[in-house]
Amino acid sequence: MVTKDQIVAWLENLTVVLTENKEYLTQLDSAIGDADHGINMDRGFKKVKEKLPSIADKDIGNILKTVGMTLISSVGGASGPLYGTFFMRSGMAMAAKEELNNEDLVKLLQSGVDGIVQRGRAQLGDKTMYDTWAPTLETLNAAFATNDNTIEVLQAAVNTAEQAMKDTIPMQAKKGRASYLGERSIGHQDPGATSSYLILKTLLDTLVEG
Amino acid sequence: MKKLINAVDDVVKEQLEGMAVAHPDMLKINFEPKYVYRADAPIAGKVALISGGGSGHEPMHGGFVGMGMLAGACPGEVFTSPTPDQMYECAKAVDGGAGVLFLVKNYTGDVLNFETAAELAYADGIKVQNILIDDDVAVKDSLYTAGRRGVGTTVLCEKIVGAAAEAGYDLDQCSDLARKVNMYGRSMGMALTSCTVPAAGKPTFELGEDEMEIGIGIHGEPGQKRMAMTSVDEITTLMTNEILDDGPYSRTVREWDNESGTWVEKDIVDQPFQAGDEVIVFVNSMGGTPVSELYAVYRKVAEICADRGVKIVRNLIGPYITSLEMQGCSITLLKADEEILKFWDAPVNTPGLRWGV
Numbered sequence A: 001m002v003t004k005d006q007i008v009a010w011l012e013n014l015t016v017v018l019t020e021n022k023e024y025l026t027q028l029d030s031a032i033g034d035a036d037h038g039i040n041m042d043r044g045f046k047k048v049k050e051k052l053p054s055i056a057d058k059d060i061g062n063i064l065k066t067v068g069m070t071l072i073s074s075v076g077g078a079s080g081p082l083y084g085t086f087f088m089r090s091g092m093a094m095a096a097k098e099e100l101n102n103e104d105l106v107k108l109l110q111s112g113v114d115g116i117v118q119r120g121r122a123q124l125g126d127k128t129m130y131d132t133w134a135p136t137l138e139t140l141n142a143a144f145a146t147n148d149n150t151i152e153v154l155q156a157a158v159n160t161a162e163q164a165m166k167d168t169i170p171m172q173a174k175k176g177r178a179s180y181l182g183e184r185s186i187g188h189q190d191p192g193a194t195s196s197y198l199i200l201k202t203l204l205d206t207l208v209e210g
Numbered sequence B: 001m002k003k004l005i006n007a008v009d010d011v012v013k014e015q016l017e018g019m020a021v022a023h024p025d026m027l028k029i030n031f032e033p034k035y036v037y038r039a040d041a042p043i044a045g046k047v048a049l050i051s052g053g054g055s056g057h058e059p060m061h062g063g064f065v066g067m068g069m070l071a072g073a074c075p076g077e078v079f080t081s082p083t084p085d086q087m088y089e090c091a092k093a094v095d096g097g098a099g100v101l102f103l104v105k106n107y108t109g110d111v112l113n114f115e116t117a118a119e120l121a122y123a124d125g126i127k128v129q130n131i132l133i134d135d136d137v138a139v140k141d142s143l144y145t146a147g148r149r150g151v152g153t154t155v156l157c158e159k160i161v162g163a164a165a166e167a168g169y170d171l172d173q174c175s176d177l178a179r180k181v182n183m184y185g186r187s188m189g190m191a192l193t194s195c196t197v198p199a200a201g202k203p204t205f206e207l208g209e210d211e212m213e214i215g216i217g218i219h220g221e222p223g224q225k226r227m228a229m230t231s232v233d234e235i236t237t238l239m240t241n242e243i244l245d246d247g248p249y250s251r252t253v254r255e256w257d258n259e260s261g262t263w264v265e266k267d268i269v270d271q272p273f274q275a276g277d278e279v280i281v282f283v284n285s286m287g288g289t290p291v292s293e294l295y296a297v298y299r300k301v302a303e304i305c306a307d308r309g310v311k312i313v314r315n316l317i318g319p320y321i322t323s324l325e326m327q328g329c330s331i332t333l334l335k336a337d338e339e340i341l342k343f344w345d346a347p348v349n350t351p352g353l354r355w356g357v
Helices: A006-022 A022-032 A036-055 A060-074 A080-094 A102-120 A131-147 A151-164 A176-183 A190-210 B007-024 B086-095 B109-121 B153-166 B170-186 B232-244 B291-307 B338-345
Strands: B027-031 B034-038 B048-055 B072-078 B100-105 B126-133 B185-191 B211-214 B225-228 B249-257 B263-270 B278-285 B311-318 B328-335
Touching: A006 A022, A006 A060, A006 A190, A006 B232, A022 A176, A022 A190, A022 B328, A036 A060, A036 A080, A036 A190, A060 A080, A060 B086, A080 A102, A080 B109, A102 A131, A102 A151, A131 A151, A131 A190, A131 B048, A151 A190, B007 B027, B007 B048, B034 B086, B034 B170, B048 B086, B048 B109, B048 B126, B048 B153, B072 B086, B072 B328, B086 B100, B086 B109, B100 B109, B100 B153, B100 B170, B100 B249, B109 B126, B109 B249, B126 B153, B126 B170, B126 B291, B153 B170, B153 B278, B153 B328, B153 B338, B170 B185, B170 B263, B170 B328, B170 B338, B185 B232, B211 B232, B232 B291, B232 B328, B249 B291, B263 B328, B278 B338, B291 B311, B291 B328, B291 B338
Parallel strands: B048 B072, B048 B100, B100 B126, B278 B311
Antiparallel strands: B027 B034, B034 B072, B185 B211, B185 B328, B211 B225, B249 B263, B278 B328
16 A cells, blocks of 8 residues: 555655756756756746645645646646646546555556646657656556565566666657757657656655655 | 846846836736736627747737737746746636637647646636647648747737737637638748847857858757858848748647537648738847848848739838847748738737737
8 A cells, every 4th residue: 555645755755856856857958958857847846845744634636636736837848737737637536545555556657647648649759758658557557467566566667667768868859849859859868758767766765665 | 148137037027027117008917927918908708819938039928918919928937938827817817708819839838838728727617729820931840840830920910810809709710810820821030149048148059150040949949950141132032932932731730629628639731822922021030130131131022022923911020029139030921811911900009019009
């Protein structure tokens, strides 16, 4: 079971992780975008951190929805509405829940990713955050079919996500500002795919902490 | 970096404060969240036209708020999309019951934020529509990119559809007209120098003394090609021909369906200009190019149009959609029919555009 306190801890840890990776994500974005992804994510999750104490006693769905609204109104660019929609949709799917079983956890991530796809219209191989999430969800579903140890399965999913993130390097961007670079976008790791990996990795690290 | 600023973080806010005290007869400013809106909004029974985008393109969009043009404008940070809470709050402030039309320049951030805002406004019972402006012929392909960027046609569309809303067009009629103006308009831009975003403190790109960048957008993003500097006649010929020779352009756009409350996809194809077309020509400064040079550009555009049998029926010349202090210009041609000309000529009273009043 994943508890509500662990979900709140995940969100708090994300604030720290995204501050630590602010320069790194911005540097990735300066190669193929407009050099603000790290700055925008850091600003958004700092706002989330401010909000958390006032919502920590609400149900998990409510907490995630508030995180989504906060990101939508503070991040800007393309990542604001994409991650905002991710948390809004995952919140809607987790309505009224106080703890999550493995099935809920998959549903949380799946609903969020469905939201990203609907909002961004990305397809596999477009060099976006979806390129991290699609294979990761496959691993998650396949692994839970034979193993009900949450942490072991999440570890497998994080491994997939890390590889998937690196697999965006040889891709040519077909969405977002990077797409205008055409072939010049090849050879750079996608910043959105990278922040998506960090979000999942931080979830695992939070659950391992206990 | 040498700029007339106090603190980098206050650039957008202080500009808005200045506008509020300069034009209280035309507009008001809300600061939390930031939006500019008509002093007399909401106007009962009339469609409210809202646009927005990154700051740094002034007078667009805030300078076009007023009678006969925009009901509201949402400014983001310099060259950064505004957020949906701004658009949503602005929509609530200006909706007069006939609905809100969001005019959105085709940049991924702007599109996603305005789509989110439309869903929020709709959930609040406001009738909404989002129409995309994507007129930049420097981007050839829509299948493997985010599609053509929204540039000069945006200004013309805000004027024309704003007048139609003022005249009592309903939301569907305004949307149809906006879509038509976008399909009839094509633009091309070029830069002689880069520009400096205050927060960045240094120029976005470097251009040599003898170089120019052809096919730029409006944020200092990369252009189509870098070329050796040449005469205004040669530059204007290159850009005008690129616009006039541009073939059909097809893409899929997403619009809101107020009946089902969902997004629907539409395939849209622009048709090329032809001999015999009547056009509005818009020669725009990127901010740093003086009007005297724009007239030299216009002189050559007029000559080329005459040679090719395209009749210029109206023109607009000046800095209206800029990239901070960048030197350079853009050329927009808009095919004009009777409906478009009627609303182009209708009175407008905004800080940035004013005639007939």
